[in-house]
Amino acid sequence: METKATKALKGNYCNSITQYSRFITREVNVGGVLMGGNNPIRIQSMTTTDTMDTEGSVAQSIRMIDAGCEYVRITAPSMKEAQNLLEIKKGLAAKGYTTPLVADIHFTPNAAELAAKIVEKVRVNPGNYADKKKFEEINYTPEAYQIELARIKKKFAPLVEICKANGTAMRIGTNHGSLSDRIMSWYGDTPKGMVESAMEFIRICHSMDYHQLVISMKSSNTQVMVQAYRLLVQTMVAEGMNYPLHLGVTEAGDGEDGRIKSAVGIGTLLEDGLGDTIRVSLTEEPEFEIPVAQALAQRYENRKQVMAADVEEPDFEIPEGYSPFEYNKRASAELNTFIGGHQVPRVILDLSDQNLKDVGILAAAGYNYSPILDKYNMGDQSIDFAYLGDELPSFEFPGNLKQLYNYKTWQNLSSKTNCHPLYNLKEYLVAAEKDIALNLVRVSNHDLDSDDFAALPFDKTLVFVLETTQECGMADQRAFFFKLMNAGIDTPVIIKRSYVFDENENLAEKELKAQLYAATDLGALLLGGLGDGVWLDAPQVSTKFRVSTSFGILQATRSRISKAEYISCPSCGRTLFDLQETTQMIRSRTDHLKGIKIGIMGCIVNGPGEMADADYGYVGTGPGKITLYRGKEVVKKNVSSDNALNEMIDIIKVDGNWIEKEEVN
The missing domain is CATH 3.30.413.10 (Sulfite Reductase Hemoprotein, domain 1)
Structure with missing residues (x-):
């Protein structure tokens, strides 16, 4: 049965929540490099040079293009920079480069109108293109609001006409941090406000029969960013529009934090089948952004494509109260004040392949041992569970680090203090002995329909470790949560994702993929309020890297704060x-x-x-x-x-x- 909630998810913001199906948008021509439709996900970045430095801008643009950048964005804050875009374009052409240029405009309509005659695309920010932000709260009547919209159209329409005449594309790029006073007063600082900020300008373009548009909803808050994009698609579909999307998390930062945060936001939407061009905004040289964006996009190039018309109906209803447009944490039981309920998501690390005779292995897990004081010092990123499999350590673990053992090994431990068993589903059903505090059981979405799962004795010691082997693993695991919620099962769930990479790849390539894939797969669920713990299983990268990535994902999703x-x-x-x-x-x-x-x-x-x-x-x-x-x-x-x-x-x-x-x- 297709419920109202299913229709809202399936028909209005993505094709499917259970399998990968790219949302097909209108094709837009940006200087001969097409985006949208069935074209590849395009990669772009932005120069950091002074636009008046022609030689420097040309040189940096070439480095970006050689790295794989398909659109080069350059700021044009005033008329002189807009005019100099022509010199940059000539300089690139002289060296054999014809990559489309994008002018980035904020407060200066006249600069945008000039740039639109020179470059292949202009980006305008609706929050400050026709407004000056004074952080004033204004009480508009509906009539006064319409007068404001008429004023905006008068200021914006000349740019639209120039773009139509010159075949120039346009990105209408909403930024969470620069919503106009009008939008803030009418809609508040919300994803809805971000969407309406863009829709005001989109509707003007639509009414003028101009459709070479690309839309973005950027925020440094991944929850806000994801909700805004989804709401934008729903709003466009309701109004008969399907303009392509440019994805990005603005001001993501640098290094590991920037990569993880970008992957959480961009990857979540790519999993939904949304996104036609992406930019990973890092506080680094722009050419370093390109490999990260490519790694995110390439994951979906070879994924089996399910067309919208062929999407199969899910065999379950979307849980009442769940919305892709707002954050609500799934209600789970709180076990021994340690996992589930209001507790922060827990981090699990596999140490079964480490030298368990060396106390130093715990340093990577956030526990530094002091021989002089004979105690452990915890850091802000100290794991909660260490999985040891069938291996026994020769030293005493810190008291607040719980140990997980395979059931048969746990059963034979001489002391079970702070030690807990991990079962497969069949083992748990026939287990002769169970822990009085925590029993962890490995399950998959497929298991939910089995007789074994139906026979489970539920109690307040049970924790699921959710695994998947599906290509669309995030959707597969999300379906598991939805089915639990529909069945009224509040058992805490640890999300486990396992990755094995090509041995021909170097360590840096494996680490980048592990980081981006885990941020996408775990982050997408956490942004939806799903999950009481994370287990990143990637044996080809170091334990320290897995720990740092796990905590980075929790930080980026605002699920667990462990650092500035x-x-x-x-x-x-x-x-x-x-x-x-x-x-x-x-x-x-x-x-x-x-x-x-x-x-x-x-x-x-x-x-x-x-x-x-x-x-x-x-x-x-x-x-x-x-x-x-x-x-x-x-x-x-x-x-x-x-x-x-x-x-x-x-x-x-x-x-x-x-x-x-x-x-x-």
Whole structure:
């Protein structure tokens, strides 16, 4: 039976929730490189050079293109930069490069209109293209709101006409951090507000018969980003539109954090079959973004494609109360105040292949042993369960690290204190002995329909370890959760994903795939409120890497905070300081502040709004000048960059949120 909830999921924001089926969008021509439709997922990035530096911009663009970038975006904050796009284009052509260029526009319609005559695509931000943000709350009547829309059309229509006349494509790119005062006053700081911000401009284009559009819904908060894109597709479908989507998590940060956060947001939507072009926004050189984006996109190139018309109906109903457009944690039983319920998701690590005679193996798991003090020191990323299989350690484990053994080995342990059994389904049904606290049982979605599962004796010691061997593993595991919810089963569930990579790949390639695939597969479920623990099984990468990745995924999904978070933009020609250097400087002084979110913005374009998702902000406002924020509130203006970090730390101290590193260590 197809329920109302199933229709909402299946028909309005994606083709299927149980199998991979790409949502087919309108094809858009960007300088001969087609996107949307049945074209490959396109890869793009953005230059970080000064747009007036023609030679530097050409050289960096070539590095990006050689790395695999298919669209090169360049900022054009004023008329002079817009005009110089022609020189950059000529410089690239002279060296044999014809890759389409995209002009990035924010506050200057005249620059957008000029750029649209030069480059193949322009990007406009509806939050500040026709509005100046003053953070004012305005009480509009419906009539006054319509007058505002008419004003916007008058300002925006000339650009649309120029794009039509020149065959120029356009990206309407909503940014969570720069919604207009009008949108904020009418819809609030919500995914709905983000969608309506874009729809105002989309409807104008639609009414003018201009359809070379690409749409994005970017946010540094992965939950908001995913919900906004899904709601956008639902809204477009309801209005007879299917414009292609550009996916990205804005200001994702650098290094491991940036890659994981990007994969959580982008990967979740790719699993839904959404996305026609992607950009991984890292606070690094732009050519380093390309391999990450390629690894995400290539995963879906060879995946068996199920066309929308051939999608099979799920054999279950979508649980009442579940929505892809908002976060709701699945209700699970809380066992011994350790797993499930209101507890944070737990992290499991396989140590069965390690030298269990060496106490040093626990350092990678977050437990450092001090021989002098004869005790363990825990870090912020200390695992909760160590799976030892059939192997016995020769040293005593820390008291708060639970050990998991295969059932038959556990049964023969001389001491079972802090040790718990892991069964397969049949073992659990016939087990002669069970643990009084926790019994973990390996299951799959397929098992739910078996007689063995029907015979399970449910009690408050049971925990499922959910596995999958399906190509569309995320959808397969999501279906398991939905069936549990429909059956009223509140047993806690640890999500386990196993990965084996080509032995011909080097370690860096295996680590990148492990990181991105796990962030996608585990992150997509956690963003939906599904899962009480994660188990990343990837024996070809180190235990330390698996631990760091697991905690990184929990951090990126806001499921479990274990470190400071840096909302750092990827730099562009507008940037007023060296973002990579500044980010590292700030990180070196503040990375011990667990749970603090610090926004590091090179300019004011998205700065104030992005501060809404940060606790403190460090924003460039002029050469050598920094403005400091507490949330969206400006605390100090035009502080010298030489002393700005100290001033920000003083603000954190005044708020009572500062801890000295010595106290943490």
